[in-house]
Amino acid sequence: MSYIIPRFRHPCTVPNDIGYTRQDYEGALSTLCAGCGHDSISAALVQACYEMSVAPHLVAKLSGIGCSSKTPAYFLRQSHGFNSVHGRMPSVATGAYLANRDLTYLGVSGDGDTASIGLGQFAHVMRRNLNMLYIIENNGCYGLTKGQDSATADVGSKTKHGQANVFSPIDPAGLALNIGATFVARSFSGDKAQLVPLIKAGLHHPGFALIDVISPCVTFNNIPASTKSYTYTREHMTAADVVDFVPAAAKYGADGAIDVKMPDGATVKLRRLPDHHDPRNRAAAAAAVLAAQERGEVLTGLIYIDTGRPDLHAMLETTETPLRALDEKALCPGARALDAVNRNAR
Amino acid sequence: MEPTVTEDPEYFHKVVNCQYACPAHTPVPAYIRLIAAGRHTEAYMINWEANVFPGVLGRTCDRPCEPACRRGRIEKDEEPVAVCRLKRVCADLKGDVKSLMPEIPKKKNGRRVALIGGGPASLTVARDLMPLGYTCILFDNQKRGGGMMRSQIPSFRLPEKVLDEEVGYITDMGVDAHFNQDVTSMKEMLARDFDAVFVGTGAPRGRDLDIPGRQEADKQIHIGIDWLASVAFGHIASIGKRVIVLGGGNTAMDCCRTARRLGGEDVRVVVRSPFKDMKASPWEREDAEAEDIPMFENHVPKEFKMKDGKVVAVMFEKVRAVYDDKGKRTLVPAGEAPVVMECDDVLMAIGQDNAFPWIERDIGIDFGKWDLPVLDKKTFQSTLPKVFFGGDAAFGPANIITAVAHGHQAAISIDIFCRGKNLSDRPHPAVTLVSQKMNVHEWSYSNDVSGADRFAVPHADRKKTLKDMKMEVELGFDVKAACAEASRCLNCDVQTVFESGRCIECDACADVCPMSAITFAENGAEDDLRGRLNAVSDNRGQTLFVSPALPTGRVLVKDEDVCLHCGLCAERCPTEAWDMKKFLYTAPKTACFKKTETPENEAA
The missing domain is CATH 1.10.1060.10 (Alpha-helical ferredoxin)
Incomplete structure (x- = not known):
């Protein structure tokens, strides 16, 4: 890399509804390996946010540690960012979300950060239905430490070091369904036509949205014997449905698709593919994930969605006003208020 | 595709x-x-x-x-x-x-080529033939070489020194130059012992305007190119205070600016057409305007007004341009009162024509439309095999760089002709394609595109x-x-070269391309494909690069239109399917340059 980003963009680039061009959603030049799937995910995030006219200053990007967790530097340079401790991004996200529910929360994690060191936090953030989009950039190996197998590596899969993985893999989508996540999707970094609408839907989902994105590690885990390679994923990918995200303002005709209404007025249009389950049915979704696993397929698309469940703030009945907007009197109600709380607890 | x-x-x-x-x-x-x-x-x-x-x-x-x-x-x-x-x-x-220029062999090859006219086309033929051992005999009616570069381009734009130097490089090769010599008969030329004759006499006749008053006012009305030549050769050194220049081409611009320097105070350019149809290069027009020369559009000259035997004014009719479906323009009267502009002198720069009064019509050289010679468009050979034409003399008035291009082709033809070979069997362009990769982080050209505005x-x-x-x-x-x-140059000769067999379709190039020029897509017809690319692709003048089918059955499409040649596609490619390769295209010429490598390549 010569570490340059030319200032020019295509002359026909037009600003979006709020006056920003696509360039306004970009970040620094990636320092990941050339060809890393993660860069494609960053590009998909840029595209989704630009097309959805997300105000960049109202987004908080949170990440843990790993190649994946470096990527928030490479998109949405105008947004808030927090690169946290390994596997602890959900705690930081929880704190931020409790303090200010007005921001859009975007967590970026990897298979190590989520399924190994961060598995505990990952499970509990789903239980709490925190209103965030959680993206796993899943490459089945620890790229940053030279490619050891990660907890999502399939049995028998080999990285370029040549030894087959012997431990049973954690399937983040299966786990999420089991624990009660309200939006579970899987996609592939090499398929933006699928990934971009999923990101848009996930950002609008009123609760915890997980997208497990297979994102090949070109340097350590892109050999023919790997089940997380570009080739393998393409050959074994099967889509449960075709997702189209429709913003609130857009009009669309009836075409037999399932319309999932979002509380903010937007709609996720789902076109079920033949022989696939209804993504509003959790049990069917869980069964589909398991069945695909047994067939050796990578089941992608929007696997499960439930927009009716209360999110963390609703469950806790916390204030709708961000803490920063409350004055001292509201934040420190004094001894009498404390007494009242304590009396309630006796 | x-x-x-x-x-x-x-x-x-x-x-x-x-x-x-x-x-x-x-x-x-x-x-x-x-x-x-x-x-x-x-x-x-x-x-x-x-x-x-x-x-x-x-x-x-x-x-x-x-x-x-x-x-x-x-x-x-x-x-x-x-x-x-x-x-x-x-x-x-x-x-x-x-x-660094080619050596001229002392021993000649015995072939003698006559060059009629000493302008850019003839001089180019000489430059391309002299190093091969040809004897070139040049005839020109001016006192020095250069043709219209000397007679029509004023010295405030082109100093004599610069012209002399570059004409000198060629005449110093040993061209047998005969200046101040009019060639009055092609028949006589052909009777002399030449193996080939090249005609590069330009388009020497400035157009005239036959409107009332023209005959009577002859002394104050000048044909632009002739007047410029008289100024260039020192025969004219002054002009009246009020000058009207008729015409909107570059000759008109040179006329008006020259007039400003010879005493013209109120110099104005009057054009028949709207400004947008003016033929002058925009920069030449700007330079003229910067010298306080106003321009008037849609004025058609109708009459030279005389008083006491002298021109005192030009009368114009105001018109407007009407375009038909095919874009053909007609100037129709605007219905306004005639405009009268007072003047002391009038310069007419309304076009040039070819003229070959010295070429007899019964010697086998056919002439066609507009009295232009009938030529083979590629070889520049006339219907008389040993006679070739080039520059403005070939297809009518164009410009210097076109004359040079003609000269190269004519020299190739003359060389082939003199060797008795087939004229259509012409040399190919020389091409090199060399990777510019120095390191993962480094190219041998500056790929950091300067954002500066034009200086x-x-x-x-x-x-x-x-x-x-x-x-x-x-x-x-x-x-x-x-x-x-x-550093504003994008280095478009450093090509993005794609090797489809190496591509793993990771999307990295498509993601990083700042101009969104790269798309992986299902193949289709060009119209369809252009509609499905990552960025608007409506410049049909620029090509789409389409790869062979990739493993997924898709193709990689690159729209060449606005590629910055920044090399990011190649930097972000994990398999080196992309590379930045410098492409050097050397247009065909005679073998006057033995070297195949340019100085730039030698150093690299």
């Missing part, structure tokens, strides 16, 4: 928009890089090889390269690289070039230039400005 055949040299040549647009196919980015590197001598030689008159063209070229320049398309209101004026920089700052060439103080006919108006770029302007 079918996969693109990049093995055809014309594919990458077309990507180098400037070079492709140049009639002589000057390798523009190659010499611009040398200028940026301060290697002006080598930059000059690249030019000299291709276009023969870098110093002249760096001041006077019609610059077909600049409207073609990709830089002008990459952003709204972005301007092309100042290619022409950079050419002047290498001519201004070069060191010794004579030692303006500084002008000398107008108070001084308007008083001195010989003082050059443009000062040329200094080294610093030249480097800054040179």
